[in-house]
Amino acid sequence: MKLHLLENCMAGGYAQFGSIWKKGAVHDCRFRLINEKKEDVFVQSRITAYWPDGSIKWAAHTADSRAVGECAEIIPGGGGAPESRAKCTETKGGWRFCSPTLSLEIPKSGDVIFRDLKVNGRLRMKNAYLKLLLERHFHVAGLDTQIQYSGRGVLKSAVMEESGPLMWSFRLEGIHELTEIGEQKIPFILRLKLYHDTDRIDIQHTFLFDGDERTDFLKGIGIAATCPLSGETFDRHIRFGTDYGSFHEAASLMLVWDHKRPGPIYERQIRGLPLEKPCIQPCIQSCMQSYMQPYIQPYISSAEEFERLKDIAQNCPVWDHYELAQDSDMHFGIRKRTAGTDRCFLDALHGKRAPGVMAFGGSNGSILMGLKDFWQKYPSGLELQGLAADAAEAVIWIYSPSARAYDYRHYDHRAYAETCYEGFPEVGATPYGVANTNDCSIAFQDEIIPSEDDLNRFAHSVNDPPVYFGxxxxxxxxxxxxxxxxxxxxxxxxxxxxxxxxxxxxxxxxxxxxxxxxxxxxxxxxxxxxxxxxxxxxxxxxxxxxxxxxxxxxxxxxxxxxxxxxxxxxxxxxxxxxxxxxxxxxxxxxxxxxxxxxxxxxxxxxxxxxxxxxxxxxxxxxxxxxxxxxxxxxxxxxxxxxxxxxxxxxxxxxxxxxxxxxxxxxxxxxxxxxxxxxxxxxxxxxxxxxxxxxxxxxxxxxxxxxxxxxxxxxxxxxxxxxxxxxxxxxxxxxxxxxxxxxxxxxxxxxxxxxxxxxxxxxxxxxxxxxxxxxxxxxxxxxxxxxxxxxxxxxxxxxxxxxxxxxxxxxxxxxxxxxxxxxxxxxxxxxxxxxxxxxxxxxxxxxxxxxxxxxxxxxxxxxxxxxxxxxxxxxxxxxxxxxxxxxxxxxxxxxxxxx
Structure with a gap:
């Protein structure tokens, strides 16, 4: 079966695609995938449907689109499975996944979905977990009152659906626990995908509504992670994808009124280059060719200058908390504030349609996070709190708490079957049991912040992943x-x-x-x-x-x-x-x-x-x-x-x-x-x-x-x-x-x-x-x-x-x-x-x-x-x-x- 990459898709990252076969023709789930260069590409396959005679009707395949390219052919009767570069070991409490670049633990119970995520041996995420904000509406003594409760996802079951050799898939199921009121609400189904030779994680998040639409309003739901950060605040960066280009800042901006400031530091900082002396030379070697020549020599060449820079930073505002909220399909806003909840936010940028990606980092590297169909499925959001702290909380908000709480109620207390083409005389409206599914991705880089081009490529891979079709x-x-x-x-x-x-x-x-x-x-x-x-x-x-x-x-x-x-x-x-x-x-x-x-x-x-x-x-x-x-x-x-x-x-x-x-x-x-x-x-x-x-x-x-x-x-x-x-x-x-x-x-x-x-x-x-x-x-x-x-x-x-x-x-x-x-x-x-x-x-x-x-x-x-x-x-x-x-x-x- 011949395949080609669909228009507007980019070959990058792993792709999943289906194949169909003639009745009686294929009985073995081993396949070969050959790209346009006539090279064998490693492929992982499973049967998704059978013909009545037991032969394979449909099969699902996973392959690295970078190796597949624009065109390929899938052929029955491949050899043995490729030798994987990753290993996943089941333990009593979960699974331990290790690849050449990525390692993490996936538990079978508890309130985290994975923990101790390391990239190249360095801890990048302490844990990841699910967040819920539920707004309860009450009418007491003639007054309308709202109280917001926070919850965290708790696992009830976990299974490994696929076990390599290229991709591992885990299905986690549970419910959010609202400890303040001793209730469990909003079940979820989560799928994690890990790959044998990349540090990217793909997550599919499904939540189901099981509340009382009269009182339970969805204020926020999302995926969060605790992410250790290191380095000085002037080397802590954040970047959001926007309509055009990106929004990029550092926690401490070196745009200061100080004639003793060493060199053109601010320009260098806004280019995403590190200022801290130990990080200067490696970054110079990895930056774009056009930027290399002016910065062959470090600007901060002495301990005295470095201490002066730290002193300047300590007397600058430290922007610790950033939010991007897509509140409609035609508007998003970015705002920020310094650490603490007892101070105001500043509006930083307004735009139309954000692609739903952010990156943040410090001297220990950067993390990229993205949500597919971000503006199409508004109100959505991206949030980072603790950019200047030892560990930041990063959240992908599937429903942003910046928006008005979602109202599940019907539009009236009666039905209009006789006039408005509704069904039966009773109302019959109930959201109990409806679901919503969203796909997001996480990736990592060694640089303190990805370039604008890197973030744009990541956004494209999140929103338009490679699709192969016959x-x-x-x-x-x-x-x-x-x-x-x-x-x-x-x-x-x-x-x-x-x-x-x-x-x-x-x-x-x-x-x-x-x-x-x-x-x-x-x-x-x-x-x-x-x-x-x-x-x-x-x-x-x-x-x-x-x-x-x-x-x-x-x-x-x-x-x-x-x-x-x-x-x-x-x-x-x-x-x-x-x-x-x-x-x-x-x-x-x-x-x-x-x-x-x-x-x-x-x-x-x-x-x-x-x-x-x-x-x-x-x-x-x-x-x-x-x-x-x-x-x-x-x-x-x-x-x-x-x-x-x-x-x-x-x-x-x-x-x-x-x-x-x-x-x-x-x-x-x-x-x-x-x-x-x-x-x-x-x-x-x-x-x-x-x-x-x-x-x-x-x-x-x-x-x-x-x-x-x-x-x-x-x-x-x-x-x-x-x-x-x-x-x-x-x-x-x-x-x-x-x-x-x-x-x-x-x-x-x-x-x-x-x-x-x-x-x-x-x-x-x-x-x-x-x-x-x-x-x-x-x-x-x-x-x-x-x-x-x-x-x-x-x-x-x-x-x-x-x-x-x-x-x-x-x-x-x-x-x-x-x-x-x-x-x-x-x-x-x-x-x-x-x-x-x-x-x-x-x-x-x-x-x-x-x-x-x-x-x-x-x-x-x-x-x-x-x-x-x-x-x-x-x-x-x-x-x-x-x-x-x-x-x-x-x-x-x-x-x-x-």
Whole structure:
């Protein structure tokens, strides 16, 4: 399998990437990685999915991107594992990791996540730990009161997930302990990655909310470390990444009114060069070539001059405490103060978007720390307290305490199901069990402070780590993730479709920025429906606000990336997947495994359903980018069907006490989502109990009077996986059966199992959907009654599958008609055309698509991508021929205005 480095990524540091293999071709998890120079590159591999015959389907690989370069090839059947330069020894209390440059201890219990970190034998971090600030709100005697409590993460379990030879991964789980009030709140999952030949540490931090939203407000959460520093205060430095260049200062600035000051000390200090005599010559040797010549001789050449410099420093302000806070996606501020809490901060700098990196150090070297998606997931922060002390506390704030405490409450005490497209009459909003995941990195240097270029390179490696991807045709040929097409512009009509697919995704890429869809709990999601009168998205109108995976924008974006290889689409798909899997899904409590339907708040709607947490949204990310956080998500959702015992999705339709089985499920979206979870669990670990659940449900559907078209409401038993047919009733509309990932799951399942009968049911479903109402009633012997088959474009992929399998040219043409008519309600070909308005929506020039909904965009694009795979030949060559095909086609069935 050939791989290449994606655009805007830099080869530097370790990369993780996935590979897919033909069924039956690979059975051994040993691989060779060969770079473009034909050199073997050490690679660490593990299996992430199996084919039904036990052969390897997906594998995850770790390699040093500096050795991999721009292009490489991964080949099955490699030799033995490379000899590692690192060693990790398990002890009773944890693990001791030692590499040629880095050593540290990782405990299995206690309130630190690692301790005694040494680089080249020198202690650089005494310990690292997790911090929590919780703000409690009280209403007493007519007064509103807030009290802030601090907590520290305490480990409950620790396991080593990977054990080299290139990378070691540890999974630490625990909860924050608020000792002041004797409570434990906010569970966490932490992953540490260590490497055999570098001193870099990568940390993934996940926290879950388990508080009472009425009283518990998040004031701050982050990762902290105690870092010994040495040297005089004039050789203690700090540097923050900023919009342009960096902000750099020393604890004691040598810009003083003193004619006895030796030499141009201040200029040298601001260049990041040491002033202390023992450090002068080594630094001169390592500094940039352009700076070497003027400083061949030390400025402080005598003990007398050095003592004079120390005396000057003792009479200068000592800036001990620095903070950078990103309080919105459009502003950050840096402030500082001298030691102590009884004095003010000074504003040092204001900017727009910080890259989320800082470095600090002294005579014993420097430390670099960075947080990915820093400004995108505001309010975030970086803090250093104790720059002038023997040890400093450095904090990566995932949620900055400089911001207002986060309020998890709902926006009202009542629901608006009748007017605002919310779910059920009850409110049902609860944040209990939602999560948030963030990635950060730590690195070390010998210099007292990294150069601006070094810090910028570090920032790039944190925010845009190396990503290796295969050719789209390779994934397509192996049907990775089912059926989808490669782009083709061979005819005018095909070129028009591809143009519209590009315009759609480009519009959303720009909307994220234009509408400021950023924030810790919002970044990655997009909104549901546009308001063409207010010229904003309907952020405040119930089910029209945040999308929360409704109608599969996740799958649309991933397929758009797979067929194009565009890095900017990957970034959007990755952010949406991370957001949806954490924030839109419950990971604790009675709703575990379920997710929340679209709404004003991500956890606000009373509809809690399996479909939001289905693995089909997230397995792209896991198999392509190999992020083990999704293993947690898959574990959280694999048994989500048991949550239906307390959260029946059809409870308002069938009530209680009327069923033979304990709850209900629609064949789509509920059962289809369960199948996605079970299929992923089965292929990941060959767990036959989940395969059996799939087969049980399939047989029940095959036995129903209309096959896959039956129901789609069924009774359901989580213990057995059985579906019980209860007649023809489509709660919520028949379109929900096929617009929420069902077709994609069913088609991939048919191929995975080689089940011809199931494939036939899919084809017949697609054919049946496009029959006239009279034909439907006749063919079903009246069973479907007056059921309305809404939004035919949502069935286009199913119909195209049916047309291809059944060889039905008439069905193919009708599918093409529905696909084009949905986006061309008139005789124009504007499609996803953007309109511009002057001085509107708080913009000098506002770009908008007045009719846009993410529901329509996701479904049209997803169906178009699949239709092209099945019946590309049925599409007319010219747009004139398309218009002719649509001449007598009804316009009232268009979907885009819905």
């Amino acid at each position: 050719e789209p045709a390779y994934y397509h040929d192996l049907r990775a993730f089912g059926y989808w097409s490669l782009p083709s512009r061979q005819t005018q009509a095909l070129a028009w479709i591809e143009e519209e697919l590009d315009r759609a995704v480009d519009f959303y890429l720009k909307e994220v920025e234009a509408r400021h869809w950023y924030g810790m709990y919002d970044y990655g999601d997009v909104m549901h429906t546009y308001d063409r009168f207010r010229h904003i998205w309907r952020y405040d109108i119930g089910g029209y606000a945040w999308q929360n995976t409704e109608l599969m924008p996740t799958m649309w974006l991933w397929l758009a990336f797979l067929r194009s290889g565009r890095g900017e689409i990957l970034k959007l798909a990755e952010a949406m997947t991370r957001h949806a899997s954490d924030v839109d899904v419950y990971h604790l409590g009675k709703l575990k495994g379920l997710g929340t339907r679209h709404g004003v708040r991500h956890w606000g709607c009373s509809c809690k359903e399996i479909r939001i947490g289905m693995a089909g949204h997230y397995r792209f990310h896991y198999y392509l980018l190999c992020d083990r956080r999704f293993e947690d998500v898959f574990e959280d959702t694999k048994d989500a069907d048991y949550s239906l015992l307390s959260m029946d999705p059809l409870r308002y339709v069938y009530g209680s006490g009327q069923s033979q089985l304990p709850t209900h499920a629609r064949s789509g979206p509920d059962w289809a989502a369960m199948v996605s979870n079970w299929m992923t669990q089965w292929e990941r670990g060959q767990d036959e109990q989940y395969l059996q659940k799939i087969l049980t449900g399939m047989e029940d559907i095959k036995a129903a009077p209309l096959g896959l078209m039956s129901g789609p409401d069924f009774e359901y038993d989580p213990a057995t996986g059985h579906l019980r047919y209860i007649g023809e009733s489509a709660t919520g509309g028949i379109h929900l059966q096929i617009s929420l990932g069902g077709p994609q799951v069913w088609m991939e399942l048919a191929d995975l199992l080689g089940d011809e009968k199931w494939s036939e049911l899919i084809a017949q479903y697609g054919r049946f959907y496009y029959l006239s109402p009279e034909e439907k009633r006749e063919e079903s012997r009246g069973l479907v009654g007056e059921r309305v088959f809404l939004y035919p474009v949502m069935a286009a992929a199913m119909a195209a599958y049916g047309a291809a399998k059944l060889g039905d040219h008439g069905l193919a043409l009708r599918t093409v008609q529905y696909l084009f008519r949905a986006l061309l309600p008139d005789d124009c070909d504007t499609g996803f055309a953007v309109s511009t308005l002057a001085d509107c929506g708080n913009r000098s020039v506002l770009s908008e698509i007045p009719w846009i909904t993410t529901n329509f965009t996701s479904q049209w694009c997803l169906n178009a991508i699949m239709v092209l795979e099945f019946i590309r030949d049925a599409i007319p060559e010219t747009l004139e021929e398309v218009r002719g095909l649509l001449a007598d086609f009804p316009k009232e069935e268009l979907f885009r205005t819905c």
